[in-house]
Amino acid sequence: MMTATSPIIVLNQVNKTYYVGKNQINALHDVSLSIAPGEFISLIGPSGCGKSTLMRLIGDLEQPSSGTLLVKEKTPSKARQDRDYGIVFQAPVLYEWRSVRKNVELPLEIMGYSPAQRHERATEMLKLVGLGDFGDSYPWQLSGGMQQRVSIARALAFSPSILMMDEPFGALDEITRERMQAELLRIWSDADSKTTVIFVTHSIPEAVFLSDRVVVMSPRPGRIERIVDIDLPRPRDFTTRELPRFFELVTEVREGLREHS
């Protein structure tokens, strides 16, 4: 997927070390990676491989111990100030005192959009995630899958150039999960500008189904084991999961996970 266009995210020899008491934990060791604009990239690996840490470093939620990390040729901190990041966590993290619409409008309020702009944008986003009729509902009135859609609508509301998703479907049942994966691809291709997605998961089929590239990581110290190019055609739908190539790629990722473990 690496083309002539310059990458949107560049990591060079990035290390992250935690100290727990006197113990030194190498969460990330010499991680180098380039992500192209508009690319859908998954980070996969067992617990402790540093996939969430890697995402949090890119999103300026944590600082690297060493190495360089550039987002749109800026520091992650500058990119955050410029509102380049939309984030979706495993939990929807909706504000329970706000209606669905008001939750989607939250980032827009903070970024100083006018009420009319907010209303228009929230309507558009709710429609995009298939919740056009639920703007006046409150989060607790929605199912887990619907809450996560609201969370995606909120993350995309201000058109960030990078969407970061940390196991967003991890709490959903398998059926809802597969439906949400297809939904996410549709939303991603329908969204007004091509958004770069960094998707953290521990599900191999999920990573293969969604991504352009799957970054396979391993723990102790957290590092990139291999990168698997996913050459499945887009648009992808339920038939994609039945292609022989899909199974080959799933196997390739699985083998990558088995190395050094």
Place this chain on the structure above:
Amino acid sequence: MGDHDLSLPKYTSQSKSAAAQLMARLLPVTYVVVGLLCAWEGIKALWSINDNTLPHLSSIVSFFGSRSQGGRGPLLVYQMLVNALATFGVAFGGFVIGGMLGFLLALIFTQSKLLERGLMPYVVGSQTVPILAIAPMVVVGLGQMGSPDWLAKAFIAAYLTFFPVTIGMLRGLRAASSEALALMHSYAASPVQIFLKLRLPASLPYLFTALKVAATASVIGAIVAELPAGSSMGIGVVILNAAQYYNSRPEALYAAVLIAGCVGLVFYGIVAAAERLIVRERRIEA
């Protein structure tokens, strides 16, 4: 798409009329009250407790209906309600002062760990000092400094109310999840925006729990503040007088206690109603 039908829990409340809902709420309370009244008279009859120790309910009721000044004055229940209103005013003043102080302290403590560590022991310590001992010092002292009578008393009520508000609000201001905060961080929200749009609304359930405790405590504080010599109005004064004549007229003290309890209940009810109004859209955690 089109998954998950919505079962909005609202439909249960829509299917019942308002009157039926009120009945459903009042019925358990009525049962308890009737049960207590029966127990009262039952125990009195069973152990033949004399009227000075435990007066008949009827004599407490008729006490409310009798007139002061040998039958020529106003109804005693009216007199008591006037005094109750005075106490309520002091309690409310103290509730407001204590509430604001508690809110402010919680705010300061969330901003500075150092101040929290330094001041918290005194905040806790303040509540272990017997309020009965402090009341005369504050009421008399402030009175001599020219403070209006009700304000001096309200300070005692505030003394009891700021503590639960500080503790509750402190917990509430830290209730926002780290992920909710990370979201704000990713929006590059200012500290003021984070406070107004996340920390403050997230703290409201904790604040109201604290305010409900504070409401009843402020009534106790007001009554204690009315006890020192010099007060002329309030349930505290009524209790003091009734206690002096307890041997000859025990029902007066019981009546005063009943009214004092009602003041606390009403205050609690007002705060609970405000809570329902302000945090109504939230799910009530079972």
